[in-house]
Amino acid sequence: MKKATTVVDNYEFRLSNELKLLAESELRETCATRDFALKAIRDWIESNPRIEAARMDASFLLRFLRAKKFSVPITQEGIERYLLLRQSYDFFTNLDMNLPTMKTLLNLGYIFAVPKRDQFGRRVIITRPGVFDPYKYANTDMLKLHGMVYETLMEDEENQIRGYVHIVDCTGVSLPYMTLFTPKEAVRIIKNAENTLPMRHKEIVAFKMHASIKFAADFALGLVTEKLRSRVKFFTSLESAKVIDRSILPLEYGGTIPMAEMIESWKVEMAAKQSILLDNDNMRVHLDMYSMKAREGAISALKQLNCASSDNDKGQLYGLQGSFRKLEVD
Structure with a gap:
C-alpha cells in the first residue's frame, strides 16, 4: 500500500489463550472480525484523500479497533483525529x-x-x-x-x-x-x-x-x-x-x-x-483539508466530516457493523 509507513503484515494472535478469550468477550475480537476490520481500515486509509501517510502494521491499527470494540466507523474517526492532532501540535511529535x-x-x-x-x-x-x-x-x-x-x-x-x-x-x-x-x-x-x-x-x-x-x-x-x-x-x-x-x-x-x-x-x-515513537513522525495528513476547529482539537469538528473518502466508500464502510454481526453469528 502506497501510504504505509510500516510493513502491512499478516496478523497472527500470539498472546495467551486467556487474553484471546478476554478480547473476544470484552472487545468482540475474533479472527473473522479482526481480519475483516484490518482490511477495511487499511483500504479506507489508502482511499482517504486527507491522509497522506500512516502506519499500517496490525498492532498499530488494532490499538484503535480494540479501544472502539471493533466498530469500524468509530475507529476510522479515531484514527483520523489522532493523525490530525499529532500533526497540528508540536508536542505530539x-x-x-x-x-x-x-x-x-x-x-x-x-x-x-x-x-x-x-x-x-x-x-x-x-x-x-x-x-x-x-x-x-x-x-x-x-x-x-x-x-x-x-x-x-x-x-x-x-x-x-x-x-x-x-x-x-x-x-x-x-x-x-x-x-x-x-x-x-x-x-x-x-x-x-x-x-x-x-x-x-x-x-x-x-x-x-x-x-x-x-x-x-x-x-x-x-x-x-x-x-x-x-x-x-x-x-x-x-x-x-x-x-x-x-x-x-x-x-x-x-x-x-x-x-x-x-x-x-x-x-x-x-x-x-x-x-518506533520517533518513526511515528512519518505519518502525515493534509492539514489544508481540515477546518481550523478540527486542527485545534474540537471533537465535534471531525464528526462533521465524512470519514470515508467518497459517497461510495461511506456507504460501504459505514455498513460494516451489520456485516460484523453476521460474521459473529456465522
Missing part, C-alpha cells in the same frame, strides 16, 4: 525521552508505569503532578511527556486488551497549577484524552487532592462520559484506596521496590520503544 526537559521530568518521577501488572493484568501508571514546577515548565512539556509514556505503553498488545489503571498523587498540587491551561485548552485536552487516545482507562485513583483543585476535577468529570466518570475515585490517602494492590507499588506507597528503581526500570522500557 519528536517524542524523544533524551530531550533535556523530558529527561529531568522522567528522573523526577512525574509519570511512570510500575514494572508489575495488577491482579487483573493491567499496567499501573503513576502520575505525580506535584513534582512538576508550573513556574519552570510549560504545559506543552507536560503533554509531551504524557504522550511519550502513553505511546510507549500502547505498543504492547496486552495493554491494548487489558487496559490501564491510573494513580494520581496530588501531594503538593495547589492553585498555581490552575494557570497551566486555559479553560478552552482544558476542555479539549479532557475530551481528546477520552475520545482520541486509544487507551482503555479501567480505573483512575486520585488522592491527597487540595480543595482548590477538587473543584477543577469536578469540572473535568462533567466533560467525560458516565462510563469513565464511574471509574474515577478520590481518596484522602492511598491507604484508604482499597481498590489498589499496594504490593506492586513503589516502597514509598506501601510496596517493596523503591520508587527510584521503578523509575529507572521504566526508562529502560521507554528506551526500547524510542525508535
Whole structure:
C-alpha cells in the first residue's frame, strides 16, 4: 500500500489463550472480525484523500479497533483525529525521552508505569503532578511527556486488551497549577484524552487532592462520559484506596521496590520503544483539508466530516457493523 509507513503484515494472535478469550468477550475480537476490520481500515486509509501517510502494521491499527470494540466507523474517526492532532501540535511529535526537559521530568518521577501488572493484568501508571514546577515548565512539556509514556505503553498488545489503571498523587498540587491551561485548552485536552487516545482507562485513583483543585476535577468529570466518570475515585490517602494492590507499588506507597528503581526500570522500557515513537513522525495528513476547529482539537469538528473518502466508500464502510454481526453469528 502506497501510504504505509510500516510493513502491512499478516496478523497472527500470539498472546495467551486467556487474553484471546478476554478480547473476544470484552472487545468482540475474533479472527473473522479482526481480519475483516484490518482490511477495511487499511483500504479506507489508502482511499482517504486527507491522509497522506500512516502506519499500517496490525498492532498499530488494532490499538484503535480494540479501544472502539471493533466498530469500524468509530475507529476510522479515531484514527483520523489522532493523525490530525499529532500533526497540528508540536508536542505530539519528536517524542524523544533524551530531550533535556523530558529527561529531568522522567528522573523526577512525574509519570511512570510500575514494572508489575495488577491482579487483573493491567499496567499501573503513576502520575505525580506535584513534582512538576508550573513556574519552570510549560504545559506543552507536560503533554509531551504524557504522550511519550502513553505511546510507549500502547505498543504492547496486552495493554491494548487489558487496559490501564491510573494513580494520581496530588501531594503538593495547589492553585498555581490552575494557570497551566486555559479553560478552552482544558476542555479539549479532557475530551481528546477520552475520545482520541486509544487507551482503555479501567480505573483512575486520585488522592491527597487540595480543595482548590477538587473543584477543577469536578469540572473535568462533567466533560467525560458516565462510563469513565464511574471509574474515577478520590481518596484522602492511598491507604484508604482499597481498590489498589499496594504490593506492586513503589516502597514509598506501601510496596517493596523503591520508587527510584521503578523509575529507572521504566526508562529502560521507554528506551526500547524510542525508535518506533520517533518513526511515528512519518505519518502525515493534509492539514489544508481540515477546518481550523478540527486542527485545534474540537471533537465535534471531525464528526462533521465524512470519514470515508467518497459517497461510495461511506456507504460501504459505514455498513460494516451489520456485516460484523453476521460474521459473529456465522
